[in-house]
Amino acid sequence: MKHREGGPCPVLAGHQKNSGRDYTNIVYASCLNQNERAFxxxxxxxxxxxxxxxxxxxxxxxxxxxxxxxxxxxxQEFARKLGLKDFTMNIYNDRSEEEGIQHFASSINADLIAMATLGRTGFAQFLVGSIAEDVVNHLSRHVLRYVTS
Incomplete structure (x- = not known):
């Protein structure tokens, strides 16, 4: 999805309405790419x-x-360059990125999962799929997604 200036914009997805719930614990799943500055x-x-x-x-x-x-x-360098405050650093081992994000989010009772993903289309999307889509489809938590090029 693109905003008016033609660049990427964040999209909030989930199965349920927020219904006034606060997002007190946000999982920021990242491949630690410096291009995530806007996200x-x-x-x-x-x-x-x-x-x-x-x-x-x-x-x-x-x-x-x-x-x-x-x-x-x-x-640490990623967090410093992006100016993150009040955060924890976590490394989670699992069989797949989707399962790892789901299991980690459950382990800390996360309210929101934030993910920047590479924008794949066509055959690449068919072959690789979307981690963010898999996470949205398998969790009841909201996912803040940002597609980068």
């Missing part, structure tokens, strides 16, 4: 609005594994 601002705005804690998480999978010490160093 990080949307997460920070949501955090400020609800006085939330952000739980930055990197999901380690067998096919996309990185040592904890490397991920923590990259995560």
């Amino acid at each position: 990080a601002q949307a997460v920070k705005n949501t955090q400020a609005m609800y006085n939330s804690k952000v739980h930055l998480v990197r999901i380690n999978t067998p096919m996309n594994f990185q040592p904890d010490h490397d991920v923590r160093r990259i995560m």
